[in-house]
Amino acid sequence: MTDPSPLPCRCGVCCEAFRVEATPADALREPRIAELGAPVYCQDDGEAGEVVAYVLNRGGGPGGPCLFLERDALGRGVCTIYATRPDACRRFDCAGAGAGGRQLLTLGYAIPRE
Numbered sequence: 001m002t003d004p005s006p007l008p009c010r011c012g013v014c015c016e017a018f019r020v021e022a023t024p025a026d027a028l029r030e031p032r033i034a035e036l037g038a039p040v041y042c043q044d045d046g047e048a049g050e051v052v053a054y055v056l057n058r059g060g061g062p063g064g065p066c067l068f069l070e071r072d073a074l075g076r077g078v079c080t081i082y083a084t085r086p087d088a089c090r091r092f093d094c095a096g097a098g099a100g101g102r103q104l105l106t107l108g109y110a111i112p113r114e
């Protein structure tokens, strides 16, 4: 297991609740993304083309936690590829610091903050 996330909450909810997509560039940095993720293909005249993304949720869709999320002995979320995690995870502003109402936009969810 790699170093745990330094994020303050360590709840892991964002890694469980959202659809997590990685890019081919992410897969070059972390080969396990291509090995374990569900590939998303570009559709070209009905033919499956190149891979444009990898869905990382268990089961290949929303509702399953990320393949790389584990829990430590205290139940805290641990990203097992933290050092090489996808860019979407790096940009995700879990704590909302300085993000105004945009904290969930990087994963495709725009939820207004109160």
Ligand code: SF4
Pocket: 014, 015, 020, 056, 066, 067, 068, 069, 070, 078, 079, 080, 081, 082, 085, 086, 089
């Ligand atoms: S790769 Fe790591 S940070 Fe990203 S959703 Fe999965 S467990 Fe969370």
